[in-house]
Amino acid sequence: MKVIDPVCGMRTNPERTVAQEDYGGVTFFFCSEECHRLFNASPERYIARVQQLRDASAEESGEQGYE
Ligand SMILES: [Zn+2]
Numbered sequence: 917m918k919v920i921d922p923v924c925g926m927r928t929n930p931e932r933t934v935a936q937e938d939y940g941g942v943t944f945f946f947c948s949e950e951c952h953r954l955f956n957a958s959p960e961r962y963i964a965r966v967q968q969l970r971d972a973s974a975e976e977s978g979e980q981g982y983e
Pocket of ligand 1: 921923924925926946947948951
C-alpha cells in the first residue's frame with residue numbers, strides 16, 4: 917500500500933515515513949519533519965491538494981496524459 921505525502925506529493929510506504937498526523941479522521945503521512953510542519957501550518961490547503969493527487973493516481977491505471 918502506498919500513501920501520498922500531501923505536502924510534496926511524494927508517494928511512499930507508510931513504514932518509510934518519518935511523521936504522521938491525524939486530521940479530520942484521516943491519517944496523513946510525511947516523508948520528513950519539514951513536510952509535517954508545513955502541513956500543520958495550513959492543513960486544509962494540503963488536504964485539498966492530496967485529494968487531487970489521489971484522483972490523478974486513479975487516472976494512471978487508465979489513460980496516460982490526462983491533465
Ligand atoms: Zn514530503
